[in-house]
Amino acid sequence: MAVLELKEILKELNGKTVLKNIDFKISENQLIGIKCTKNEIRVLFDLIENAMLPTIGNIKSTFKSILSDRKKDDLYKFMTVGSYLKYFNKLSRNNNDLDFLMSQFSLMDSWHLSIKKVTLSQQKEFL
Structure with a gap:
């Protein structure tokens, strides 16, 4: 069972496409790696955390809240x-x-x- 699913996500900000055609599922205890620019990962986590809505697409999750710790990782x-x-x-x-x-x-x-x-x-x- 997927704990997080993103389907056909498109996100535009200020008339520019930041994320396009994002589709993935994350199952419980599954490890994934995501390679994005700093701006893309910021927007992706804003979407996952419900801090913003996608321009197009659906996000489904089985959790009520998510804890993330965004640090500048150099x-x-x-x-x-x-x-x-x-x-x-x-x-x-x-x-x-x-x-x-x-x-x-x-x-x-x-x-x-x-x-x-x-x-x-x-x-x-x-x-």
């Missing part, structure tokens, strides 16, 4: 490219071959660099 900036990818691989419970990914995404030269030291275009490749 942990990844203090990690290396390699440690970030290992962490995300473990967090997502994937068993990706990181050596293969390192070569496929040409990360060999930056694998041991701090994320804050690589260029923004390089960060977009793996963050």
Whole structure:
């Protein structure tokens, strides 16, 4: 049984689309990872917490309230490219071959660099 379900969510703010075609279900005790921009995740949690309504779509939940703790999380900036990818691989419970990914995404030269030291275009490749 889903404790949270978002169906065909569209959210526009100030005439701009922030979220589009968001569909997912979260079951009890299920772990998920969501990768979004800071603005997208802020809006998504505002929707989940009923602080705002979607422009289009439905949100169903089986809980009466939700507790969230929004902190500025810049942990990844203090990690290396390699440690970030290992962490995300473990967090997502994937068993990706990181050596293969390192070569496929040409990360060999930056694998041991701090994320804050690589260029923004390089960060977009793996963050």
